[in-house]
Amino acid sequence: MELRELLIAAAAHAADFREQAAEARVFPETGPEAVRDALGTLPEGPAPAAEVVDELVKAAEPALVANTGPRYFGFVTGGALDAATAADVLTTGWDQNGFNAISSPAAAAVEDVAASWLKELLGLPATASSGFVTGGQAANTVCLAAARHHVLARAGWDVERDGLPGAPRIRVVVNADRHATIDRSLRLLGLGTGAVVPVRTDPQGRTDVGELARVLSDVDGPSIVCLQAGDVNTGSFDDFPAAVEAAHRRGAWVHVDGAVGLWAAASPTLRPITAGVEAADSWSTDGHKWLNVPYDSGYAFCAHPEAHAAATAYTAAYLTGQDGFRAPSAFALESSRRARGFATWAALRQLGRGGLAELVDRCCALARRFAGLLADAGVEIGNEVVLNQVLAAFGDDERTRRVLAAVQRSGVCWMGGTRWHGREYMRISVSSWRTTAGDVDRAAGAVLSAFRRERGAAFPAAGPP
Known part of the structure; x- marks a missing residue:
């Protein structure tokens, strides 16, 4: 089979999967062991490319998760827009190295344009630097590396040259309900989790600004403050105007983990809850969440481009001759890297400003609908539904786990536990x-059926509120 026919066949398999995701089981009954067994042992000789693709499809498809479908509610995962998916296929076919404008002029230019659109939509400074990375973990690591450089440079220490031994100790003041990627980034950067100073939060996970100010007053030396735009459990937002002002008053760098919630700024309706976020020093967010770009896609933004580049760019001359055009790899962790800008640009171009705002608003409205259907049937909702996140409890912890497991087994929808x-x-x-709305009603019905069976009581069928 020629390359053209092979790619057409592969695209057809992908299209079939996407089209069937709306009605397929959301989580497969086939486990990883069956896939491993089906793939067999390493063969001695080569095989035709078409045969290889067919074998992969046969082995993998029974264990694929329908996270591109409409009833996958786990891990804050988007469904991958059509234009972004097609652009990602092109990205693979074009196989561009997004290192710099010499390795791929197109990749560098598209990423530059997409970054400027993102900053405009998210309400970030137009002068902020940007790095296209794999996701929230990498984005937090890049931003905290820039923060490490900045606060140590102000203390007279060159961390890129001299490392951390002997450097002034950095304290990292964090929201007590921070995402786990913050701690992992601190470990990767050599700051360690011992540098963490947690700040009390309210029942929704918002930082207590009064305690933040008190903690900072007791911190001597370089400090970094980590705030949240959209808690991964409750969807809550920190009080950015007050928290950023308190941190900057003490000379701290402020990083905002906005993996999902930063997208609220793209909605005129929700933008007020992000007020003040633009005054921070760095921000992270994901494309494969609310922008609905295929995996993997994340973004790191920094209000101090010189600190950003100092932490991540080459210091020795390498692949010169770019004629001054921005090198994407200078602001990310990878050198040889996938040209992620193509899919991001395509998603933004498909949605436009209004389409993205509508997407964000609609998801939030559907989350409120989901919470209302469950609450009306006696389910405890554990958070104020201010974004797209809903926490539901079904009695004690053991009963909640059993209801969750029953819903996951049903195949109607999938959501995780926390x-x-x-x-x-x-x-x-x-x-x-x-x-x-129909998908939400159907999913809520599956949840309530599991709850009804578990509790042994009769509930009316789920329907529109």
Whole structure:
């Protein structure tokens, strides 16, 4: 089979999967062991490319998760827009190295344009630098590396040259309900989790600004403050005007983890809850969440481009001759890197300003609908539904776990579990552009059926509120 026919066949398999995702089981009954067994052992000789593709499809498809469908509510996962998916196929076919403008002029230029559009939509300074990375973990690591450089340089220490031994100790003041990627980034950067100073939060996970100010007053030396735009469990936002001002008053760098919530700034309706976020020093967010770009896609932004580049760019001459055009790899962790800008640009171009705002608003409205259907049937909702996140409890922790497991087994929908302030919850994340009110009603019906069976009581069928 020629390359053209092979790619057409592969694209047809992908299209079939995407088209069937709306009605397919959301989570497969086939486990990883069956896939591993089906793939067999390493063969001695070569095989025709078409045969290889067919073998992969046969082995993998029974264990694929329908996270591109409308009833996947786990891990704040988007459904991958059509234009972004097609652009990602082109990205693979074009196989461009997004290192700089010499390795691919097109990749560098498209990423530059997409970054400027992102900053405009998210309300970030136009002068901020940007790095296209794999996701929130990498984005937080890049931003905190820039923060490490900045606060140590102000203390007279060159961390890129001299490392951390002997450097002034950095204290990292964090929201007590921060995402786990913050701690992992601190470990990767050599700051360690011992540098963490947690600040009390309210029941929704918002930083207590009064305590933040008190903690900072007791911190001597370089400091970094980490705030949240959209808690991964409750969707809550920190008080940015007050928190950023308190941090800057003490000379701290402020990083905002906005993996999902930063997208609220793209909605005129929700933008007020992000007020003040633009005054921070760095921001992270994901494209494969609310922008509905295929995996993997994340963004790191920095109000101090010189600190950003000092932390991540080459210091020795390498692949010169760019004629001054911005090198994407200078602001990310990778050198040889996928040209992620193509899919991001395509998603933004398909949606436009109004389409993105509508997507964000609709997901939030559907989350409120989901919470209302469950609450009307006696389910405890554990958060104020201010974004697209819903926490649901069904009694004690063990009962909640059993209801969650039954829903996951049903195949109608899929959502994960979480532990929040000492209790177990079902966490529902409405993030896909494909999700409709009918999908929410159907999923809520599956949840309530499991709850009814578990509790042994009769409930009316789920329907529109």
